[in-house]
Amino acid sequence: MKVLLVTYWELTHMGGIWTYVKQLADRLIALGVEVDIMGTNGANNEVYVRNLNRAFSKDKVWPMLQAKLNPTDLPQFTADPLLAYYELNRYAFEMAAAYLGVDHYDVIHAQDPVAAVAIKRILNRSIPLVTSYHGALAREAFYDAQNSNPQLTLPSYLQSKRGRYFLSLEERSAAQSELILVSSHWIKSTLTELAVPESKFRQIPYAVDLPAYRAxxxxxxxxxPPAGKKVIAFTGRLEYIKGVHVLIKALASLKNKRSDWVCWIAGEGNLTDELRAQAASTGIGADVVFWGKLDNIPSFLRHADIYVQPSLQDTQPFSVTEAQLAGVPVIVSGTAGMPEMVEPGRTGWVVPPQDVDSLRELLNALLEDDVTRRTVGAAAKAWAEQHRSLEVMGLRTFQVYQEAIYRGGHTI
Known part of the structure; x- marks a missing residue:
């Protein structure tokens, strides 16, 4: 079996999609599957097949696309600069993928709706398409918009031109996919609201390479850490949807009660400077350490005493599982797929999303209670080691590919 794992997004950003793709590829190869990985390299503005070192620069087709999709001939298309930019990039991605070649695979596994729609448009033969939904694209776009417009509501955004555009990508990719992979009940529910048939879903939780993690x-x-200080940790992209600004607000309030802590933040993103400024302006600039991108998160987490995932929306972040495997008690926001990752009071805690006061009070209580932190951290580690096996995830995904081939009437 020859499989293409493909994403429209950047491949090697710190975060979930790259972790998932890399680990899945390793497990599939161990099962005898030939695997290629295609994605975007933003630094070079190219689409590339990572393992084959083959690339196509989008700069080669960008001027032609801009000339064809211009305001004079297509005023409605170009009226919204964000949507026009998305469409231009999607067309460029399609042309690059067509040049690199996608017709010789037995299964194509898209990692996002944009890639799924793009690949389906350029296929010259019938190849089973499996799509993973790692998040809810339209809802993520809403939170990006809410960052600059706090009064914006989700229902109004989903009814707007931009909201309808992102929903249409999700709907089209789901309709065109043989099978759909989800990691949580929550992400499945967002798609069933779009009338995606129940029979298309296969739920496979994310997993971690346990031997590699331990090493x-x-x-x-x-x-x-500084002497006498406990570490409150976060790892991930520094973007609005990750809710780090909420954590900093809670920490600024916590500083009024106690100072026996330091917050370590690993990651990078477009809000790095803004979050640094927020910490400084609220009087905790010296208490929050921004480490930037780290190559070894398990080593970093060895020093954590509490892990916080304050996301406004997150399906099932790897960062939470990594913290659990480190034996660190975790606090997650009660939104999206995160509550499915913990049993409150036994393997972690859930706080209402964007509730600064609740987060502050819980942090204060945990800093006081060494026994509870250790007990819950140990239970979380045992749970993660039992339920997050990469071998199981790889095998079940391979079986989904076989099913997709069978359902489509194909043979290898």
Whole structure:
């Protein structure tokens, strides 16, 4: 079996899609599957097949696309610059993928709706398409918009031109996919609202390469926490949807009660400077350390005492599982797929999303209670090791590919 794992987005950003793709590819290869990985390299503005070192620059087709999709001939198309930019990039992605070649695979596994729609448009033969929904595209776009317009509501956004555009991508990709992979009941529910048939879904939780995780965790991190300070940690992209601004607000309030903590933040993103400024302006600039992108998160988490995932929306972030495997008690927002990752009071805690006061009070209580932190952290580690096996995830995904081939009447 020859499989293409493909995403419209950047491949190697710190975060979930790359972790998923890399680990899945390794497991599939162990099962005897030939795997290619296609995605975008933003630094070079190219689409590339990572493992084959083959690339196509979008700069080659960008001027032609801009000339064809221009305001004079297509005023409605270009009226919204964001949507026009998305469409131009999608067309460029399609042309690059067609040049690189996608017709020789037995299964194509898209990692997002944009890639699924793009690939389906350029296929010259019938190939089963499996699509993973790692998030809810339209809802993520809403939170990006809410960052600059706090009064914006989700229902109004989903009814807007932009909201309808992103929903249409989700609907089209679901309709064109043989089968759909989801990691949580929540992401499945967002798609059933779009009238996607129940029979298309296969739910497979995300997993972690446990031996590789343990080996990474055994490496000593380059710095120890300050004496007498407990570490409150976060890892991930520094973007509005991740809710780090909520964590900083809670920490600024917590500082009025106690100062026996430091917050370590690993990651990078377009809000890095803004979050640094927020920490400084609220008086906790010296208490929050921004580490940037780290290559060894398990080693980093060895020093964490509490892990917080304050996202406004997150399906089932790898960062939470990594913290659980480190034996660190986790706090997650009660939104999207995150509550499915913890059993409140036993393997972690859930706080209302964007509720600064609730988060502050819980952090304060946990900093006081060493026994509870250790007990819950140990239970979370045991749960994650039992339920997040990469071997199981890889095998079940391979079986989904076989089913997609069978359902489509194909043979290998």
């Amino acid at each position: 990474s965790a055994a490496v000593k991190f380059r710095q120890r």
